[in-house]
Amino acid sequence: MRKIGMLAVLFAVGICLAEQKTLTGYLVDKACSADYVKKGYASAKGHDVGCAQMDDCAKSGYGVLTSDNKFVTFDAGGNKRAAAALQGTQKKTDLQVTVTGDVSGDGIKVATLKMN
Numbered sequence: 001m002r003k004i005g006m007l008a009v010l011f012a013v014g015i016c017l018a019e020q021k022t023l024t025g026y027l028v029d030k031a032c033s034a035d036y037v038k039k040g041y042a043s044a045k046g047h048d049v050g051c052a053q054m055d056d057c058a059k060s061g062y063g064v065l066t067s068d069n070k071f072v073t074f075d076a077g078g079n080k081r082a083a084a085a086l087q088g089t090q091k092k093t094d095l096q097v098t099v100t101g102d103v104s105g106d107g108i109k110v111a112t113l114k115m116n
Contacts, residue, residue, distance in 0.1 A: 018102035018109070024116070025066040027082055027095040029057035033071045041069050048093045052086055064099050064108075072103065078110025085115050 026044035028036055029052050036044040044065045051057055062082035063073040074082060078101065085097070096116040102109040 018104040020101070020111075021103045021108075022098060022100045023064050023066055023072060023103070023108065024096065024098045025064040027052065027062060027085070027097045027115075028065050028071065029060050029062055030071075030073060031057045031060035033063060033065065036065055037069060037071055041065060041067050045094050047095060049086055049089060049091060049095060052095065053083075058083060064097055071106070072099075073107045074099075074113075075101075075107065075109045078108060078113060081110055081113040085113055089115050091115070 025041070026036070026047060028044055028047055032047060032051060036047065052062070061074060061079045063071050065071050078099070082097075086095070089095070098114045098116055099108060099110055099112065101111040
């Protein structure tokens with residue numbers, strides 16, 4: 001019984017640690033993210049929509065590379081929003097986005113995603 005109570009407290013603390021934020025940066029798939037983090041934020045401007053929509057890249061999920069060179073991963077709902085945004089964009093590169101949601105650690109539970 002004590003373990004269940006402790007788990008409930010830890011879960012509640014975890015929920016409280018999530019913070020609503022708005023992030024801007026480049027929409028990048030997880031498969032390519034390490035390369036862009038290594039090369040730096042400005043390099044992600046060249047990441048193209050075709051790459052982001054390739055099967056392996058799309059299946060890896062998405063996130064936003066911020067100007068401070070941090071890659072923040074999307075939750076399942078955010079991945080769906082990202083895929084839809086990529087499908088609907090006329091852009092080939094310079095895939096800048098604004099994302100709002102609950103940030104916890106290196107992930108975000110996406111509430112809104114807009115291509116810039």
